[in-house]
Amino acid sequence: MRKNPFKTFPDAPKPLSFSVTRRVRFEEVDALGIVWHGRYPSYFEDVREALGDRYGIGYLDFFREKVAAPLRQLHFEYLKPLSLRENFTIKAELHWSEAARINLTYEIINEKGELTTSGYSVQMMLDYPEKSVLMVPPPFFQAFLKRWQENFIPDDHHE
Template sequence: MRSKKSYFPVDTTAPSTLVASIERRVRFEEVDTLRMVWHGRYPSYLEDGRIAFGDKYGLSYQAFIQHQTAAPVVQMHLDYLLPLRFDELFTIEAALHWTDSARLNFSYRLINDEGQTTAKGYTVQLLTDTRGEMLLIVPEWIKEFRDRWQAGEWHR
């Protein structure tokens, strides 16, 4: 059931994707009457993945605030493959894909404790200033992050 196709074009000259993960347990307030996670909860799980990613690689919400930059989600896609159920342990993987544009391309996988992919998807976030004006030029601090990435400072 798991597709090998990437949500984003693969550039063989670009650095490998950077990945961070976090483990979670399905809480009672996240499930419906069938004890399955309600589909509207999944965007929060993607955010949990982005927070873990930001903490690991220096793209935290605090860094964005400090640098007066925002990255609103402008596109989101989710594929629901298997249900997650109340009290189940699962892992959220967030992977950032290389782009030269002023945006962040994340893909996600949610994996249950049996190693099965239960959901996958992606988000696209545009870089803006704090007024919401789209940035056409990548901010210097993001360029520095990308330079470190391209230099191989982080490994998957």
Template sequence: MSELKASKEFEIRFSEVDSMDFVWHGSYPLYFEDAREAFGANYGLDYMTIFNAGCYAPLVELNFQYKKPLRYRMRPRIDISYEPTEAAKIIFNYEIYDTEDKSLIATGRSVQVFLDRDYRLLWENPPFYEAWKKKWKVVE
């Protein structure tokens, strides 16, 4: 099976830090969203592809663990990797690194499910997603 990954460097803006000069915890989901968009652009699994296939893909799980703080003016890198599953889900794992000393700053995971246009949960993979998995060789 293929291992699908993408990376993106980003800047910490002043508006993202608190009075301790730490990035506010609510910014991490936005960094994960940026990583998902970069992944989607690289591998053709962007939100418009999902939408144009007649589906929505809402997050149903999002978690992260802090290892050390992000601070103003840092230029970290976020790595995103696709976790293959037979279930009708999109699972991603994340790692944020300090680009200066290469240390791990945070890790995370997200799970998205598929809904049809009537907001009903899809229990089986939509055809476009099955085709995507085959194209990228992430199914056995």
């Protein structure tokens, strides 16, 4: 992301990052041989899911705690196309927030090391199955935030 869309806090820990590497498949391209724009949400989701699993805040963790994390905002900035059979890396950074939300920024880097796409997402937290909006993070997420703030979470992992 050219500019971090999220508010930064002076005492906040540094963002947690994770990346995954993929290759553009035939089913992902349009008639021009470039990735169809509608595929990018799934690319962001690939790394979001991997990051969540890595740090103990994956979908199964949320389900187990009866918390839903629906998408509230999703933004993309397309800079260069990806082509059929091109390798690329998707990087996500989780940004600190004490609110009941998940703030992520994303970058997609092609095999030449060029930034092709950037974006961000915001997920809110709901009590499930009541679907009431949580105003503070649930206990399991508060425990995660505490570990993060105390530097008990390893960073910079790549799948």
